[in-house]
Amino acid sequence: MLIGVIADDFTGASDIANTLAKGIEPQGGLVTAQFPGIPDGPAPAGVEAGVISLKSRSAPVKEAVADSLAALDWLRAQGCRQIIFKYCSTFDSTPDGNIGPVAEALASALSAKAAVVCPAFPTTGRTIYQGHLFVFDKLLSESGMQNHPLTPMTDPDIRRFLARQCKGVVGHVPQTAVQAGVLSVAGALAAEAYKGTGLCVVDAISDADLLTIGEAIAEAPLVTGGSGIALGLPRNFIRRGEAKGGRSAFQPVVGPEAILAGSCSGATRGQIDQHAQNHPVYPIDVPAVMSGDVTPQTLAQFMAENAGRAPLAYSSGAPEDVTALQRRFVREAVSARLDTLFAETARALLAQGCRRIVVAGGETSGAVAQAVASALGSPAMVIGPEIDPGVPILTLGSEAPVALALKSGNFGASDFFAKALSIMETGQ
Template sequence: MKLGCIGDDFTGSSDLANVLAKGGLRVTQITGVPDGTADPDVDAGVVALKSRTIPVEEAVRRTLEAFDWLAAQGCSQFFFKYCSTFDSTPDGNIGPVIDALMARLGDAPCVVCPAFPQTGRSVYQGHLFVGDTLLSESGMETHPLTPMTDPDIRRWLSHQTRQAVGHVPADRVFAGDAAIRESLWVEHGAGRPVVVVDAIRDADLLAIGAAARDLPLITGGSGVALGLPANLLDGPPRTPASEWAGLAGQGAVLAGSGSRMTHRQVQAWSRANPALAVDADAVMAGRTTPGDAAAFVLGQDTPALVYSVADPASVRAAQERHGREAVATGLEQFFADVARQLVDGGVRRLVTAGGETSGAVVEGLGLTALEIGPEIAPGVPAVRAEGRDLVLALKSGNFGGEDFFSEALDVLGGTA
């Protein structure tokens, strides 16, 4: 194994694995830190953690466990994957994890680049944009767990890391990989080793990847991984061992994201398909149970949706009544339990929306490894559960178009 990747949630990890596989690498995605050794023919291992919103110390501990396992497999370069909207709080967890990894890997600059232009994320003058809107005006400012109220990634990251934060501006990125490499080391020499790098085009990401050829640590969204396969391939890109074949059988959608796009996707689905809205207060009080939701889905003749995507004001009200962590944990457990009952009831195609929801579902189902299939939408591949008769789409909240749920079920079924 050459490249060791650590993702702070499951949707982002499958996104990263998809980018690397499309670039010609043989990739395996693993849920949590595995026992034993990896297949020696694998080029890149992606260890998916659910560490984005857990306490900082626990996130660092789990990340270093994943790092140690990947290093034992022979990895010489490491990639820390976080969301392309830089989901974090002023305390972490991105900065503390970067600090811990850099301490293990020695004295070198570390790239920080959450940009992914294919999904509308770009970094310009150190500021993160979603489409043509600053991150802090994109809806992320009302995120229930990681409200992003400052689009300046340099400033936001400086609250989290013990190290000074540098910057490679767009004009240096446009000058190509040699200019980027030089700028990274200039920032490092000036005592700013954690370096935010601008990127607004795929060409910029490819240049950043080339510039980072010899760096031990790269961090960012999956977009910056576009340029990494070329550094690692000794010969021609690999081709998939087999064509994707979907699974027939019942499908279901579970949505627990408060993003604007997920709201639109829920609305689009609900116009012509069965859908059950789940209220946080009802879940916390036990008035709505996982069994209720599973029975609703399994009682339909067509795929059905179960969703909890309340408006920000309703979410805040529920958090004030029950506590922020209690609401988050309660809803995650609810969706994990629903997923188990659905799969036990015969569901073979499962779409999840929301990073925390997807992570809870994957952990709740006890999935240990995922085979990467075709891309459904930028940043979202179909995946097959290793050793199980189950295919999934794990979607970050803001990804996909309005008809994503239907499109994903078609791809998972092999009909698109």
């Protein structure tokens, strides 16, 4: 294995796995597999990039650090030459962590200096300029992320925000240095390392910037960022003749389908509204879930009754409604109960023959992916075609494979749900 990725949630893991598998033309990418948690045994033969999906984004800091270091041990045992710590392109965290503490722990373990911090993903509108994170034309703190129920982002200055989480110095490589080219970026990072900088925010406003940064950090033991930072990394290994490039073939998956949405983002709510115009939907009543009146069997029955019609069950709402429910039932209790509901629903769906499952929301995706992988006894997920930027199809199993799509809340076009099911079935 050449590149190892430690992702702090499941949708983010799929996102960067897609980037590594796709690569850039004409070289292509690496043979990539995604793992739901740290595998018990070695990676399958031939895997060039391995992505470990953790649920460390919202975990306690000590737990997130411990899990990330355990993932690092496994990846190093597979021979990985470069490690990526992948977090969300909107830098989802809190003033206490977890991005800074995890990044510093990994940097210490790898003896890495001036490790790049770059959550930019220009294809989806995430850019960094003067150390500030933008979502399209808005600062992060004005993009809607300031209302996130778990990780509200109220400060767009990544340097300042990260400094609150870190013990060491946080550096910065500005856009002017990136525009000046590969040697300029390499020199700026070397200067930061000489000063003792631990983590270094690097500006990027285009894919061209990410390719420049990628070439400059070809030998870096640790890289941190969103999926965009991996854009140029496969090319480094392909150019050196250590990987062949290209992309694995995809075998379409047919059979019963289901859509589960647990994201409260504006993008997902819009996708639900559009899907509801032509397909059956089931709004999950959170108080009924908490009382036990809505169960996994309730959702599985709804899916079975509407098979062939792209049925969708969702727990989503406006920020003020979500806040009110969290106050009524306690945030952690609501989150845990919904995760269990979606996970057990996924198991019930598999038992009744479901073969295609689309999921929206990071926590929901983690719960569903772990349940499906456990039920199938197949920890390695093969990366298939891209549905929308940052969201590939994942397949598990060999004799009767199951297709998954794990979508971050803010990702995907308005018709994402129907399109995902169609691509799973046709490969087109």
